[in-house]
Amino acid sequence: MQKFDIPYIALTERLRPIKNELLTAIEQVLDSGQFILGQELSRFEQEFASLVETDHAIGVANGSDSLFLILQALGIGKGDEVITTSQSFVATAAMINNVGAKPIFIDITDDLNMDLSKIEAAVTPRTKAIMPVHLAGRPVDMTALAEIADRHRLHIIEDAAQAVGARWRGRPVGTFGVANGFSFHPLKNLHAIGDGGMITTNDAELARYFRKARNHGLENRDQCDFWSFNSRLDEIQAAVLRVLLTHLASATERRRLLAKRYCEALKPYVTVPEEKEGELHVYHSFVVQADERDALQEHLSKNGVQALVHYPTPLHMQPVARDLGYDKSSFPVAFNASKRILSLPIYPELEDAQHARIVTLISEFYEGRSSCV
Numbered sequence: 001m002q003k004f005d006i007p008y009i010a011l012t013e014r015l016r017p018i019k020n021e022l023l024t025a026i027e028q029v030l031d032s033g034q035f036i037l038g039q040e041l042s043r044f045e046q047e048f049a050s051l052v053e054t055d056h057a058i059g060v061a062n063g064s065d066s067l068f069l070i071l072q073a074l075g076i077g078k079g080d081e082v083i084t085t086s087q088s089f090v091a092t093a094a095m096i097n098n099v100g101a102k103p104i105f106i107d108i109t110d111d112l113n114m115d116l117s118k119i120e121a122a123v124t125p126r127t128k129a130i131m132p133v134h135l136a137g138r139p140v141d142m143t144a145l146a147e148i149a150d151r152h153r154l155h156i157i158e159d160a161a162q163a164v165g166a167r168w169r170g171r172p173v174g175t176f177g178v179a180n181g182f183s184f185h186p187l188k189n190l191h192a193i194g195d196g197g198m199i200t201t202n203d204a205e206l207a208r209y210f211r212k213a214r215n216h217g218l219e220n221r222d223q224c225d226f227w228s229f230n231s232r233l234d235e236i237q238a239a240v241l242r243v244l245l246t247h248l249a250s251a252t253e254r255r256r257l258l259a260k261r262y263c264e265a266l267k268p269y270v271t272v273p274e275e276k277e278g279e280l281h282v283y284h285s286f287v288v289q290a291d292e293r294d295a296l297q298e299h300l301s302k303n304g305v306q307a308l309v310h311y312p313t314p315l316h317m318q319p320v321a322r323d324l325g326y327d328k329s330s331f332p333v334a335f336n337a338s339k340r341i342l343s344l345p346i347y348p349e350l351e352d353a354q355h356a357r358i359v360t361l362i363s364e365f366y367e368g369r370s371s372c373v
């Protein structure tokens with residue numbers, strides 16, 4: 001496997017300076033003898049709820065389960081449709097499918113988030129919910145989305161897996177839907193050292209349901225109220241997440257600074273994800289749209305910089321979606337974007353000199369090309 005001078009992600013760099021803090025937190029769990037559903041989880045849930053400004057936060061095993069449990073709690077299943085974006089990680093659509101419902105994709109706009117103007121044409125009598133994805137950490141326009149959802153009496157379920165801390169018009173994502181899902185996968189902007197996820201909601205009854213649903217439907221040790229499964233967030237992950245949560249604000253600030261510098265320097269060469277009014281983007285990823293994307297990626301790679309494509313195949317073009325009846329002309333913006341998008345390294349530990357090197361490589365690439373014409 002190629003070793004990069006500047007890898008796309010540098011998890012060991014992130015954890016090294018806080019290793020002692022993490023080890024202390026883990027040791028406390030070991031000494032407590034309480035490994036599931038203990039005080040680390042309940043404290044992390046309280047801290048996360050206060051970060052997201054929501055009444056309830058319920059830890060679960062991963063982000064996918066958060067979406068599955070929300071869809072199930074709302075009674076969404078066979079014969080129902082859920083409208084979502086054609087540009088996301090597969091889990092968004094998979095969870096809609098896994099509760100028995102049908103994912104209905106819509107196109108995106110240039111900001112790579114769902115094109116809200118396409119929603120109403122996709123609504124049918126079977127539509128039950130809209131699942132927006134705050135892709136790359138950039139918030140969807142939730143004001144406009146809420147108006148559409150209200151008009152058609154549809155639930156909103158936010159897939160906020162990539163967007164801890166993002167805000168729309170000052171309000172955190174994860175508070176707009178009836179219930180919303182987050183992921184703490186190691187590549188997320190707030191992450192565990194394994195898997196983890198969270199559901200946020202302001203609905204006390206739903207919160208009570210989720211607490212049972214993540215734990216086999218158990219009301220208490222001896223009473224099972226409904227069939228469910230195990231989707232608990234364990235104490236070690238919760239303890240680690242609590243430590244990383246204390247570093248989230250500074251990490252986000254650094255990501256935003258790097259993004260601002262990228263935007264200023266790269267604007268002459270590629271389309272940059274500049275914030276629009278009302279958006280507070282947390283830059284989970286920094287995705288540019290570039291002419292000659294593959295050649296640019298190759299140029300970076302040859303010079304020791306790893307850049308990745310999220311995602312090369314829009315959801316409607318995945319082999320698994322074949323039966324849904326879409327083709328590449330269905331969503332032209334998503335299809336064209338998939339050929340142009342490139343995610344550049346943006347983790348908080350990225351050094352200024354490394355950032356400057358990436359900028360230089362990109363400008364050299366395009367300036368070299370223009371002088372050839």
Ligand SMILES: Cc1ncc(COP(=O)(O)O)c(C=O)c1O
Binds near residue numbers: 063065088159183197
């Ligand atoms: C947009 C989106 N939705 C859902 C998920 C699923 O989260 P997890 O991997 O924690 O199950 C992810 C990430 O993996 C994601 O990026």
